[in-house]
Amino acid sequence: QKEVEQNSGPLSVPEGAIASLNCTYSDRGSQSFFWYRQYSGKSPELIMFIYSNGDKEDGRFTAQLNKASQYVSLLIRDSQPSDSATYLCAVTPGGYNFNKFYFGSGTKLNVKP
């Protein structure tokens, strides 16, 4: 079982719609959760991080964390064609391995004009 699972997509949404990206993780003791955006041929860039259960909003982005169900999601409101990219979920484990980051394989998002 992989530490972090994501649907590979592609997820296609029309411009202006809400894109919902999901991620599940296996380590119940996981501490921190991150979303990265990666454009084709480029390195990942951090979008958001979340540590506590609930929602965290930053502009058009909202991260949602549910530790009991072991999932984290990213909502993108008013999706733009420039949001078309692969979105990577990352998790840091609990215990003594908190310096490590586990990444999902990413979900490709296509926003159609």
Next chain:
Amino acid sequence: SQTIHQWPATLVQPVGSPLSLECTVEGTSNPNLYWYRQAAGRGLQLLFYSVGIGQISSEVPQNLSASRPQDRQFILSSKKLLLSDSGFYLCAWSVPGHGYEQYFGPGTRLTVT
């Protein structure tokens, strides 16, 4: 502000040749440093991470090695490259401790022929 550099940006090497990729971080002290590999269309595979000079943790047994000769310098090496070593190599850094986000360098695209 912190900056992370990687070089070279692209590299084409024949099978059996040696490899040396370098990563340096500016604007921070005692960072955690990481090497990842991303095969075409795949997720990030953690290869090595380091929490200090000379301290290297290996995640995947393979023909690669890493060294950290200085606080903000991380080197990825191989004595003999394999075709399967082709990929996008990413260096990343984070502040040590729980919950700190990770930042990526621009990456090196390696093609082994």
